Amino acid sequence: MENPLLLFTQLNNSASKDKSYYKVTKATVKEEPNKASKPGAKQKRNRLSLLLQKSELHEAEHLGKPTSLTKAASSVSPEEAMKWGESFDKLLSQKDGLDAFTKFLKTEFSEENIEFWMACEDYKKSKTTNELFPKAKTIYEMFIRKDAPKEVNLDFKTKEVTSQNIEQPVITTFDAAQNTVYRLMEQDSYPRFLRSDLYLNLVKGRNPGRPTLRRRSRSFTVNDFQGVRPDFTIWH
Structure with missing residues (x-):
C-alpha cells in the first residue's frame, strides 16, 4: 500500500x-x-x-451643395424670381435664372439639354470662320453623335442634317438642333421647374431646401407636350 x-x-x-x-x-x-x-x-x-x-x-x-443653393437664394429677390415665370426666354436671359434652372435639371439628370443650348449660344458668338470648326467638332462629339457623353434627344431628321452640316460648319449649323432642345425644355422641364420647391422657395423669399431627385423618362418628345403651359395660380 x-x-x-x-x-x-x-x-x-x-x-x-x-x-x-x-x-x-x-x-x-x-x-x-x-x-x-x-x-x-x-x-x-x-x-x-x-x-x-x-x-x-x-x-x-x-x-449640389446646400450652401450653393442658399447663396443663390440670398442673391435673388422674390420679385426677380417671379419674372422668371413670365416666359422661358425671361428665365434664360438672366444669369441667376439660368443657374437656378441648371441646378433643377441636375436633379432630373437632364442637364445635358441646357449645357448643349449654352454651347450653341457660345458657338454663335464666334467671330471668325477659324473658330467655327474646332467648336463645331467639340459640340458634335459631346452632344450630337451616337452614344456621345452627353447626347441630347433629337429626332432622326434633325440629327442627320446636323451631322451633314458639321463637315463645313457655319454659324447656323446647330440652329435646328438647338431649337429642338429649346422647345423640349420649354414645354417639358420649364413647367416642372416652376412647380419645384427650388423655385417656389425663391419666390417666397426662403432658402431652398434639398431638392428631390426625380428620374425623368428620356422617351419624351416635343409632341407629347404640345399645348402645355405653366400654371401661374400656384404663386397666389
Whole structure:
C-alpha cells in the first residue's frame, strides 16, 4: 500500500498544475476575443466612414451643395424670381435664372439639354470662320453623335442634317438642333421647374431646401407636350 502522505502530495501537485494550466488557458481565451474584437470594431468604423463619404459625394454630385443653393437664394429677390415665370426666354436671359434652372435639371439628370443650348449660344458668338470648326467638332462629339457623353434627344431628321452640316460648319449649323432642345425644355422641364420647391422657395423669399431627385423618362418628345403651359395660380 502506498504511503498516504506521498499520494496526497502527488495529487496536490497535479491539481496545482491543472489549476495553473486552467488559469493560463482561461487568460489566453479571454485575450483572443479582445484581440479579434479590436480590428473588427476598427473595420466597422472604417466601413461606416466610407459609406458616409460615398453618400455625401453622391448628394454633392447630383444635388449640389446646400450652401450653393442658399447663396443663390440670398442673391435673388422674390420679385426677380417671379419674372422668371413670365416666359422661358425671361428665365434664360438672366444669369441667376439660368443657374437656378441648371441646378433643377441636375436633379432630373437632364442637364445635358441646357449645357448643349449654352454651347450653341457660345458657338454663335464666334467671330471668325477659324473658330467655327474646332467648336463645331467639340459640340458634335459631346452632344450630337451616337452614344456621345452627353447626347441630347433629337429626332432622326434633325440629327442627320446636323451631322451633314458639321463637315463645313457655319454659324447656323446647330440652329435646328438647338431649337429642338429649346422647345423640349420649354414645354417639358420649364413647367416642372416652376412647380419645384427650388423655385417656389425663391419666390417666397426662403432658402431652398434639398431638392428631390426625380428620374425623368428620356422617351419624351416635343409632341407629347404640345399645348402645355405653366400654371401661374400656384404663386397666389
